[in-house]
Amino acid sequence: MSAQTTTSPPSTADLAATRRQLWAALEARDEPAATAAVLGAHDAGVPAEDLLLDVIGSVQARVGAEWATGRIGVAQEHAATAIQDRVVAALAHRTADGTRPETGEAPRRVTVACVDGEWHALPARLLAEVLRGRGFLVDYLGAHVPTPHLIAHLHQTGTDVVALSSSLPVRLPTAHAAVTAVQAIGLPVLVGGAAFGPDGRYARLLGADGWAPDARAAARLLAAGPPRTHAARPAAGELPHLADQEYTLVTRARTQLVRQVLQGLEDAVPATASYTDRQRERTAEDIAHIVDFLGASLYADDAELFTGFVTWTAGILRSRGVPGDALVAALDLLADAQHDFPRARAHLAAGRRALLRVPAPPTPGPHS
Structure with missing residues (x-):
């Protein structure tokens, strides 16, 4: 009888140390060091999902805060984000798909995209990788997807549900149009991102079929099955005010x-x-x-x-x-x-x- 090995969850200290290493690498614009920090933690047993959300996602939030306060410039913010995106790609190449969703059913196909005019793509990218890691089939379309092109893509694929991301409330009208267009072809829409409010109030206002505050919550919702499209929902131009x-x-x-x-x-x-x-x-x-x-x-x-x-x-x-x-x-x-x-x-x-x-x-x- 062979001995069983168990993997203990990463400690808060482990994640914090990796965040510090990744931040130092981004400050130095050192892509190899950034990649080594994350992949090294993965080799040490930190799950990919924790690295995606609790390290890369957390550090990206710090990048945004540093830019907002003027401590780094636009070029530095763009450089850091580009490195982060490539680190995500490196991690994704090392983690095999194939695990089935938590329900144990056949994998479902999810299309993940940013609404038209939304260039902050990393949150959507992180969601796509989390869903892949949990066994979903994912079409990741990236930043700034015009609604007509999104609909054309959906007509050509067997997507079961669409996940839309937006970080800025100024994109709410565009998000509303996208939600309505997707629902018009019979597909449910899950939305997420800061644009929809901390409690999802704007997701409800626009008639989205579901809202998630973060990638883990989105994965749990999708594991329960695609949300049902609402029988009655506000369409573009139907908000009374x-x-x-x-x-x-x-x-x-x-x-x-x-x-x-x-x-x-x-x-x-x-x-x-x-x-x-x-x-x-x-x-x-x-x-x-x-x-x-x-x-x-x-x-x-x-x-x-x-x-x-x-x-x-x-x-x-x-x-x-x-x-x-x-x-x-x-x-x-x-x-x-x-x-x-x-x-x-x-x-x-x-x-x-x-x-x-x-x-x-x-x-x-x-x-x-």
């Missing part, structure tokens, strides 16, 4: 609003009048993001979506040394331009109130 046309009119006026607010800031916040061309460019980008999130909050009819974005933006601008009154002034200027749009004005007012509740940074003391 959209009848006021505010979302459409605000998004159509985006370029004009950005220009108008940028010009108004020079009078409202004198310091902006002396901005360099680069500073003006970044300010215009910030205003454009504000307009985009205002549009998303109007589409979802949820002022909290907008207030969450502006308070986050306040922290980012503070890290850049931008005076806090500039953001408040931008909201006031936008509100002046929305005098005929009561919902937009209400969302802007909620954002302004939220900004005023954000604590001011501590004043440096004489010995700071």
